[in-house]
Amino acid sequence: MIRRTKRTLSKKLSFAKSELIKELSKNFPNFLKKDLTKLFDIMIYEMKEALKRGERIELRDVFTIEPRVQKARISRNPKTNEKVDTPEKKAILFKISKNWAKKINEKK
Secondary structure, rough: OOOOOOOOOHHOOOOHHHHHHHHHHHHHOOHHHHHHHHHHHHHHHHHHHHHHHOOOOEEEEOOEEEEEEEOEEEEEOOOOOOOEEEOEEEEEEEEEHHHHHHHOOOOO
């Protein structure tokens, strides 16, 4: 189990919003924390709204997020082997760029 200390912050798989804002304010001291928080909120809101509209989000050389529609189908309940109608639903496809994947997977 990884202990969550300041030294292992970069080794964690997830960030809390407050931790991310703290890191950004440390790296960019000219910006106020409240401005970084507002910028982050606007960015997340716009990404969420774009996905709702069915648009693709692309941050060049970082990642892409794309909504996909899974068609309605007849599936099977594995426990009872009974056929079940599964309605159409939306899913999100997340793809990381090759450059970032290399940076993440390289050993130091």
